[in-house]
Amino acid sequence: MNRAFSISSLFLILFLAIFHCVQSTNDIIGDTCQKLVANNTELNFDFCVKSLGSDSESHKANLEGLGLIGLKLFQANFTGTAEYIKQLVKQKLEPRLLKALSLCLDLYASVEDKDLTPFYKAKRYADVNTWVSAMKANADVCDKQYTRKGGMVPPLTKRNADVEHLSAIVLGILTILTGRA
Numbered sequence: 001m002n003r004a005f006s007i008s009s010l011f012l013i014l015f016l017a018i019f020h021c022v023q024s025t026n027d028i029i030g031d032t033c034q035k036l037v038a039n040n041t042e043l044n045f046d047f048c049v050k051s052l053g054s055d056s057e058s059h060k061a062n063l064e065g066l067g068l069i070g071l072k073l074f075q076a077n078f079t080g081t082a083e084y085i086k087q088l089v090k091q092k093l094e095p096r097l098l099k100a101l102s103l104c105l106d107l108y109a110s111v112e113d114k115d116l117t118p119f120y121k122a123k124r125y126a127d128v129n130t131w132v133s134a135m136k137a138n139a140d141v142c143d144k145q146y147t148r149k150g151g152m153v154p155p156l157t158k159r160n161a162d163v164e165h166l167s168a169i170v171l172g173i174l175t176i177l178t179g180r181a
């Protein structure tokens with residue numbers, strides 16, 4: 001084996017190793033999102049990939065780690081939305097809108113204060129599922145009352161949708177994890 005050959009094969013191996021690494025990190029997110037989207041028509045593939053990919057840790061995560069990342073994103077999103085509603089209701093608003101936002105605040109606040117990550121880490125997936133489902137349901141009720149009343153500016157539509165989509169990601173990953181167990 002001559003020197004030039006061994007150097008070029010070294011580069012080739014290095015290239016393949018890096019390529020493989022990049023590919024497999026993309027795959028866990030892409031594969032998981034594909035499974036989730038296939039089973040849930042509400043969920044958007046790009047939203048899923050973008051959300052889970054937004055955490056630098058997700059590039060070396062397995063499915064369980066990806067679920068934890070999803071759960072953290074979901075909780076941050078939920079809390080962020082609750083905080084946003086708290087700010088909104090302090091403003092001078094049309095009474096009908098204020099009433100609707102107050103209901104949303106109640107709905108969010110009633111399930112907001114629980115950190116679910118210890119339960120997830122302890123693999124208490126049924127408990128996590130129950131809580132996330134309740135949080136998703138409350139965001140949904142908050143959202144739905146707008147469409148029924150109509151004619152109002154819905155300042156929460158996008159945030160509620162984010163919360164609902166992130167919860168769908170978490171619940172979908174839990175389903176896969178428990179199906180395996």
Ligand SMILES: *[C@@H]1O[C@H](CO)[C@@H](O)[C@H](O)[C@H]1NC(C)=O
Pocket residue numbers: 050051076077080081162
């Ligand atoms: C909620 O999640 C969406 C989608 O991942 C993101 O764009 C948004 O910034 C998040 N908001 C908060 C408050 O975390």
Ligand SMILES: *[C@@H]1O[C@H](CO)[C@@H](O)[C@H](O)[C@H]1NC(C)=O
Pocket residue numbers: 035036039172175176
């Ligand atoms: C797919 O959806 C069905 C019906 O909602 C559910 O029973 C099943 O557990 C889901 N599977 C996954 C992988 O999410």
